[in-house]
Amino acid sequence: MHLDNPQQLIDWHDKIIAKQKKIKKKILVCCGPGCLANGAQDIIDKFKTVLKEKKISGFTVEALKETGCHGFCEQGPLVVMEPKGLYYTKVKVKDVEDIIEQSIKNDKIIDRLLYNDPQTDKKIERYQDIKFYSHQKKVVLNNLGNINQCNIEDYIANDGYQALSKVITSMSPQKVIDTITKSGLRGRGGAGFPTGRKWATCRKVESDTHYVICNGDEGDPGAFMDRALMEGDPFSVLEGMTIAAFAVGAKQGYIYVREEYPLAVVNLQKAIEIANEKGLLGDNILGTDFSFNIKISRGAGAFVCGESSALMKSVAGEVGEPRAKYVRSVVKGLYDRPTVLNNVETFANVPIIIRKGASWYQKIGTPKNSGTKAFSLVGKVRNTGLIEVAMGTTLREIIYDIGGGIIDDRPFKAVQTGGPSGGCLPASKLDLPVDFDSLNEAGSMMGSGGMIVMDDLTCMVDVAKYFLGFLVNESCGKCVPCREGLYQLHALTVKVSEGKAEEADLEKMEKLSEMVIIGSLCGLGKSGPNPLLSTIKYFRDEYMAHIRDKRCPAGVCRALITYKITDACTGCMACIAPCPTNAITGKKNEMHVIDQELCTKCGACFAVCRYDAILVS
Amino acid sequence: MVNLTINGRIVQAKEGEMLLTVLRREKIDVPALCHHEAVEPFGACRLCTVEITKEDWNGYSNYVTSCLYPVEEGLIVSTHSPKVNELRKTILDLFLARHPNSPEIRQLAADYGVFKTSYETVVDGNNCILCAICTRICDTMGFHAISTVGRGHGKEVAPPLHQVPPDCVGCLACALNCPTHYIEYTFDNNYLTIWDKKFELMVCSRCGKKTITKEFAEYLSKHRDIPFSYFEICDECHRKELAATMGQITSWEREA
Ligand SMILES: Cc1cc2nc3c(=O)[nH]c(=O)nc-3n(C[C@H](O)[C@H](O)[C@H](O)COP(=O)(O)O)c2cc1C
Ligand code: FES
Numbered sequence: 015m016h017l018d019n020p021q022q023l024i025d026w027h028d029k030i031i032a033k034q035k036k037i038k039k040k041i042l043v044c045c046g047p048g049c050l051a052n053g054a055q056d057i058i059d060k061f062k063t064v065l066k067e068k069k070i071s072g073f074t075v076e077a078l079k080e081t082g083c084h085g086f087c088e089q090g091p092l093v094v095m096e097p098k099g100l101y102y103t104k105v106k107v108k109d110v111e112d113i114i115e116q117s118i119k120n121d122k123i124i125d126r127l128l129y130n131d132p133q134t135d136k137k138i139e140r141y142q143d144i145k146f147y148s149h150q151k152k153v154v155l156n157n158l159g160n161i162n163q164c165n166i167e168d169y170i171a172n173d174g175y176q177a178l179s180k181v182i183t184s185m186s187p188q189k190v191i192d193t194i195t196k197s198g199l200r201g202r203g204g205a206g207f208p209t210g211r212k213w214a215t216c217r218k219v220e221s222d223t224h225y226v227i228c229n230g231d232e233g234d235p236g237a238f239m240d241r242a243l244m245e246g247d248p249f250s251v252l253e254g255m256t257i258a259a260f261a262v263g264a265k266q267g268y269i270y271v272r273e274e275y276p277l278a279v280v281n282l283q284k285a286i287e288i289a290n291e292k293g294l295l296g297d298n299i300l301g302t303d304f305s306f307n308i309k310i311s312r313g314a315g316a317f318v319c320g321e322s323s324a325l326m327k328s329v330a331g332e333v334g335e336p337r338a339k340y341v342r343s344v345v346k347g348l349y350d351r352p353t354v355l356n357n358v359e360t361f362a363n364v365p366i367i368i369r370k371g372a373s374w375y376q377k378i379g380t381p382k383n384s385g386t387k388a389f390s391l392v393g394k395v396r397n398t399g400l401i402e403v404a405m406g407t408t409l410r411e412i413i414y415d416i417g418g419g420i421i422d423d424r425p426f427k428a429v430q431t432g433g434p435s436g437g438c439l440p441a442s443k444l445d446l447p448v449d450f451d452s453l454n455e456a457g458s459m460m461g462s463g464g465m466i467v468m469d470d471l472t473c474m475v476d477v478a479k480y481f482l483g484f485l486v487n488e489s490c491g492k493c494v495p496c497r498e499g500l501y502q503l504h505a506l507t508v509k510v511s512e513g514k515a516e517e518a519d520l521e522k523m524e525k526l527s528e529m530v531i532i533g534s535l536c537g538l539g540k541s542g543p544n545p546l547l548s549t550i551k552y553f554r555d556e557y558m559a560h561i562r563d564k565r566c567p568a569g570v571c572r573a574l575i576t577y578k579i580t581d582a583c584t585g586c587m588a589c590i591a592p593c594p595t596n597a598i599t600g601k602k603n604e605m606h607v608i609d610q611e612l613c614t615k616c617g618a619c620f621a622v623c624r625y626d627a628i629l630v631s
Numbered sequence: 632m633v634n635l636t637i638n639g640r641i642v643q644a645k646e647g648e649m650l651l652t653v654l655r656r657e658k659i660d661v662p663a664l665c666h667h668e669a670v671e672p673f674g675a676c677r678l679c680t681v682e683i684t685k686e687d688w689n690g691y692s693n694y695v696t697s698c699l700y701p702v703e704e705g706l707i708v709s710t711h712s713p714k715v716n717e718l719r720k721t722i723l724d725l726f727l728a729r730h731p732n733s734p735e736i737r738q739l740a741a742d743y744g745v746f747k748t749s750y751e752t753v754v755d756g757n758n759c760i761l762c763a764i765c766t767r768i769c770d771t772m773g774f775h776a777i778s779t780v781g782r783g784h785g786k787e788v789a790p791p792l793h794q795v796p797p798d799c800v801g802c803l804a805c806a807l808n809c810p811t812h813y814i815e816y817t818f819d820n821n822y823l824t825i826w827d828k829k830f831e832l833m834v835c836s837r838c839g840k841k842t843i844t845k846e847f848a849e850y851l852s853k854h855r856d857i858p859f860s861y862f863e864i865c866d867e868c869h870r871k872e873l874a875a876t877m878g879q880i881t882s883w884e885r886e887a
Contacts, residue, residue, distance in 0.1 A: 316782060333779075338674045338699040491761065491779075491786030492675050495718075498725035501784045502750045509751075522749070529721040532694045532714065533677045 017293040018301040020179045023170075030171045037077045039118065040096040042159060046083025046242055047277070048399075049090035053107070057091055060110040070119060079168070082158035082246015083238075085400040086146055089129060094141060094159065101141035102127035132396050133418060146397045149415040151404040153378065153386045154362045155239075158246040164284045166292065169249040175294055177368035178253050181260055182302050185368075187217060190261040194364065196372035198384035203229055203320075203357030204435065204461045205537075206383075206450035209364075212354060216344040217262045219352035224264040226255050226306075227329065227348060227355045230271040230278065231313050231320035234433030235484065237464035239388040240358035242400055244271065244278035247362065248285035252295060252308060254361030257368060259306040262354050267306060268329050272313040282310055317434070317488035320462075321536050322347075322355050324490065335490045336536035357462065359388055379405030383449035387460065393430075393467035394421050406447040409439065413467055424469040428552070432461030434481045434488070435541035437548025438474060457548040459541065473570035474553040475560055479507040481545040489538055496539030499530035503546060510557060512573040513564035520557060524550065569630040572615040579606050582627035589619035589628070635706040646704075650697035651679050654710060661710050662719065662739060663698060664810050665762035670771055672698040676762055678719055682712045694718070716743075724748050729756040733811045736760070758813040759788055765805035765814060773854065774798050777805065777826065790826050801830035801844035835865035842866070 017023050041061065045054050058080055065075050084092050089103040095117060102113065105127060116122040128137040129144055141147050161168035169175070181190055195210025216224060228251060232240040244251060255267050271278050286308055289295035297305045311329045318324050319334040326348045328334035347353025363385060367375045376384045383405040392398050395417030403412060409429055413419070420426050428438040431448075437458035439446065446452050450460050468477070482504035491497045506523050509515040527543035534540050550557060559565045566574040579589075585603040597613045600606030608619070620628045633646050637657065644653045649672060654661050664676040674696045683700070684692040684707045694715070697708075709715065723740040727748040730736045736758075740746070766778050766788055776799035780789050790796030801823050806814035816825035823830045823844055830844035842848075848862035864872070 318782065338696060340695065340700050487783040487785075489783050491782045491784065492673075492763075494675065494677055494722050494725060494760075497761070497784055497786070498729055499721075501753070502725060502728065505751045526721065529718050533680060533718050533722065535674055535677070535696075 016291065020183050020300050023175060023179050023294075023300065027170050027176075030167045034167075034171050037074075038097075039073060040077050040079060041113075041118070042079045042081045042084075042094040042096065044082075044084045044090060044092040044094075044159065045080045045163060046085075046087065046090075046158075046246060046400075047238060048083065048087025049092055050277075052091050054091040056107050057093070057105055057110060060107050061114075064111055064114055068114065070114070073118065079160070079162050081160060082163055083242040083400050084159040085150075085155070085402075086144075086397065087399045088397070093127075099140040099142050101129055101139065101144065103129045131418075145418065146399070146401075146416055149411060150402055151378065151386050151407075152402050153366060154250075154359055155243070155247075155388055155400070155402045157250060158242060161247070163246050164248065164281050164288070166249060166285075166288050166294075169247075173369060174249055174365070175253060177365035178256055178260075178294065179300060181257050181368060182300055182304060187261045187263065190257060190368070191217065193368060193372045194261070197367045197375040198372075198382070199360065199363055199367060199375070200383065200450060201357055202359035202363070202387065202462065204432065204459065206460060209356060209360055212344055212356070213258060213261050215342075216352045216354045219345050221352050223266065223349075223351050224259075224262050225348045225351055225353040226259045226262065226264045226267040227326070227353060228255055228267070228269040228361055229320060229322070229325060229355055229357050230269055230275070231325060232272060232275075232358075232462060233317035233320045233488075234462055234464040236392050236466065237390050237433065237462055239390055239400060239463045241275050241278055243358050243362050243388075244269075244275065245281050248278075248282045249289065250362040250365060251282070251358055252285055252289055254356075254364035255308060256295060256299070256306050257364050258354055258356065258361065260304055262352075264354070265305055265307065267308040268311045268348070269308060270311045270313055270319075270325055270329055272319075273315040279310055279312065286310070316490075317484075318490045318536075318538055321538060323536065325355065326353065335492050336538070338535060359463070380447065380449055382451060387448070387463060389463045389465045391417055391465050391467070393465075394424070394469040394472075395419065395467045396421055403448065405449045408445050408447055410444040412448065412465070413444070417467060420467070420469050424471065426467070427470050427472055428468045428474065428477075428549075430458075430466040430468065430477065430545070431464065432459030432541075432544070433464045434485050435459050435537065435544055436461045436464075437544045438468070438477060438552065439548070440552040442552075457544065457551055459544065471568055471570070473511075473566055473568035474549040474556050475507060475511050475566070476568075476570045478546040478549045479504065479511055482507055482542070485538065485542045489542070490536075493533075493535040493539065495530045495533035496535065496542065499526055499533070500539065500542050502526060503530070503543060507546065510560045511566070511571040513560060513571075515561045517558075517561055520550065520554075520561065575615055575630050576610060577608055577613060577615060577617070577620060578629045578631065579608055580627050580629050581605060582625050584625055584627070586625070588622050588624065592618040592622050594618065633702055633704040633706075635702055635704070635708060637708045638710055644702045647701050650681065650695075650700040650702050650706075650708065653702060654679075654681075654697055659710055661697060662742075664739075664760060665764060666698050667764045667768065667808060669808070670764065670767040672696075673763060673767065674699045676722070676760070678722055680715060680718055682709045682715050683707065719743055720745055724750060726760060729753045730758050730760060730811070731756065733758040733760075733813075735811045758811045760811055760813075761786060761788065762810060763788070764808050764810065768804045768808055772802060772804055774800060774802070774850075776800075795828045796826050799826055799828050800846035800850050801825055801828065802847045802850075833862055835868055836863045837868040837871075838865060840865045840867070 043058050091105045093102040093105045138144050191213045199209045200206040313319050319328050321336050324334040324336040343353050379385050386402050386404050388402045391401050397418040430438045453460050485500050486504050489496045527547050530543050531540050559567050569575050583605045590598050595612045597609045598606050632643050661679050663679040665673045679697045680694050681697045682692050685705050720743050723743050723745050726736050727740050728750040769776050776796040777790050806816050821832050832841040842865045852859040
């Protein structure tokens with residue numbers, strides 16, 4: 015069915031709602047990246063076969079939803095049963111029949127599949143009661159756990175495309191821009207530029223064509239918010255882009271997706287085809303004279319291609335190297351035409367703002383940072399996964415309430431936000447509200463939403479070294495301060511980690527960092543020294559320990575540590591075979607010794623010792 | 632026309648002109664290694680960076696590469712402020728660590744008071760400074776025979792797949808414009824070799840001197856509409872012939 019006017023969309027919506035009302039119980043199986051990797055597809059298949067065989071009254075395959083990421087990936091595969099919100103974790107294929115027999119047919123709870131709160135050691139039945147979820151504020155990720163990934167009926171049942179319809183029937187492009195401006199929405203790709211202002215500038219530029227591009231490059235190591243949205247709720251991204259196109263007067267759009275996300279490409283492609291078929295994308299949308307087409311452009315998998323000017327070159331088929339932006343891309347972007355580029359999450363916010371109004375949105379978060387932000391919470395916290403919080407939520411709430419605190423109750427040391435462009439914040443900053451401005455001020459960055467929690471066993475010199483090493487390879491290599499400057503900064507961190515640096519090197523790093531920041535051509539170089547500078551700022555003592563005392567307090571930097579066997583050793587011989595250089599000798603039931611000459615400090619013995627007999631110092 | 636202030640002096644320039652062009656015209660010495668008149672500005676070496684501000688910027692200033700910055704009314708430029716000098720020194724210091732054996736780099740660094748790098752010398756650092764003048768000129772000439780490949784610190788200039796470049800015609804534009812004379816080529820009897828590709832040279836039918844490569848002559852005659860026979864005579868003999876022709880014309884005119 016092709017929708018030829020807005021009324022037909024309303025009728026279709028009502029029809030879908032009437033149909034879905036009949037479904038009293040729903041089984042939501044998470045098909046996000048984490049759960050799929052743990053076998054969610056087999057679980058879905060099993061549910062389908064069993065449901066077909068068993069024929070439960072009032073219950074059909076339609077009640078089974080293959081949803082996007084629920085966020086709590088480490089507990090997956092996840093199965094949620096609505097309306098109660100019954101929450102099963104680590105589900106296996108062999109559990110499926112049980113779930114149907116007991117929980118679907120007889121409303122019984124299967125104890126062994128419930129989530130166990132590691133802090134209280136109590137089982138929790140409903141996901142609303144799990145702290146990982148209860149402290150979150152789901153706005154932009156709301157559809158993810160609730161609807162079938164590429165199912166437009168589900169999207170429409172959840173008020174999808176109402177915003178587009180509203181825009182087309184009752185708003186002028188200027189009104190749309192005013193609404194977005196008033197909502198205070200800032201770009202979720204990292205820099206936090208006001209979206210409304212970007213659109214307004216682009217709209218004013220006279221040109222034969224304008225373009226809208228969605229940045230789905232998501233290059234920060236470990237981040238997967240944009241991936242989850244593109245895979246799990248592709249229509250929201252398309253709707254947001256279409257509204258942007260209406261606002262700025264664009265007819266063509268592109269979604270730039272990194273190569274490592276094949277499922278995102280498949281789902282977006284499917285969604286584009288469906289939207290085209292229904293008249294919600296393409297020529298004469300909803301029967302009006304507004305037309306907009308979207309193409310997918312596949313990235314080359316380079317971090318720097320997420321940078322706006324490099325991305326546009328890549329879309330145009332050129333080498334993804336940034337250019338100077340003294341003339342901005344909203345004025346002269348893709349093919350030298352005015353171009354709006356926004357992040358995936360930014361676009362996904364747009365339909366919600368239009369539908370619920372700017373004032374509603376503004377009330378979430380803080381005055382200058384309205385709305386929510388999605389993060390991928392990883393590292394040494396108990397609960398890792400995809401989360402969404404209101405702007406202004408403190409780091410402490412995220413790490414301790416949602417994240418459940420540090421694994422093994424070790425001391426918290428630092429949290430890294432913003433990926434290679436961001437920084438590390440120490441315990442003294444735990445009460446910092448998470449928003450663009452506070453993070454910048456503290457020497458870090460929002461970035462696209464990676465959040466890595468570190469405990470006392472993490473060495474901050476090592477962290478700085480890791481990110482600099484990443485950037486040395488990922489810089490486009492065009493400009494000298496970035497290419498050579500980051501290389502030398504990395505070399506200096508290596509020197510520190512090997513105990514070969516002098517105090518003067520610390521100052522040298524700070525000075526060179528400043529030059530890399532002012533001298534580099536694009537944002538990669540301009541923010542590249544952040545991980546280094548923030549660790550020097552907050553963990554100077556740790557640098558000094560490496561430099562002055564030739565000691566790595568966290569026991570990480572190989573050149574500065576020794577592994578010794580203490581008299582806790584029982585002589586179990588477990589560590590002898592794993593040692594790659596045969597440095598450990600000893601007879602059964604006698605204390606073993608490590609030959610320091612041969613030891614490469616790989617830590618293999620430490621990892622296998624069950625008696626805590628190996629000491630790192 | 633716009634008015635701008637450069638190092639305290641008021642200067643006029645055409646709207647939209649690049650700042651470096653104005654600086655060069657005003658004989659203000661600003662170094663630049665990736666800039667070349669034949670190609671679009673690139674902004675890679677960052678040596679031409681200057682500090683800019685405006686009356687209404689409330690004391691805020693910005694650092695921009697002059698090669699890429701279009702001039703505007705009221706711009707206030709310092710080409711040698713302390714921070715700018717420090718940046719140039721740092722860049723040259725970094726260059727020196729990577730290309731310690733390049734005479735051109737050593738000279739320029741010495742001009743800025745950098746005689747020895749304060750960083751770790753890069754092992755295997757060759758003399759290619761990755762200014763990409765060669766690849767950009769090659770593109771402008773229409774050959775696209777070489778390009779930069781890879782990214783990050785391992786980026787380099789190379790022919791496709793590091794093979795003998797099929798599209799190279801041996802015009803030598805890359806080598807002759809390389810600011811550090813890194814691109815090697817050799818003449819050997821009737822042959823020119825560059826990028827491991829061996830070209831036969833044309834021989835002047837008048838004097839027997841060697842001229843350009845046959846491939847280059849063919850390209851020019853095909854794409855620039857010049858008769859191929861034009862390249863069978865060397866430049867000098869063309870001039871001699873021109874002198875003879877002019878003499879002939881003068882004598883005809885006198886007779887008439
Ligand atoms: C090195 C570098 C990498 C970037 N990577 C991304 C990315 O992966 N995704 C993204 O949305 N923005 C990325 N950005 C930011 C974009 O340049 C751009 O600001 C953003 O996509 C604009 O959208 P927004 O206003 O909605 O945030 C990156 C910037 C830099 C300098
Ligand atoms: S001339 Fe190299 S950056 Fe301007």
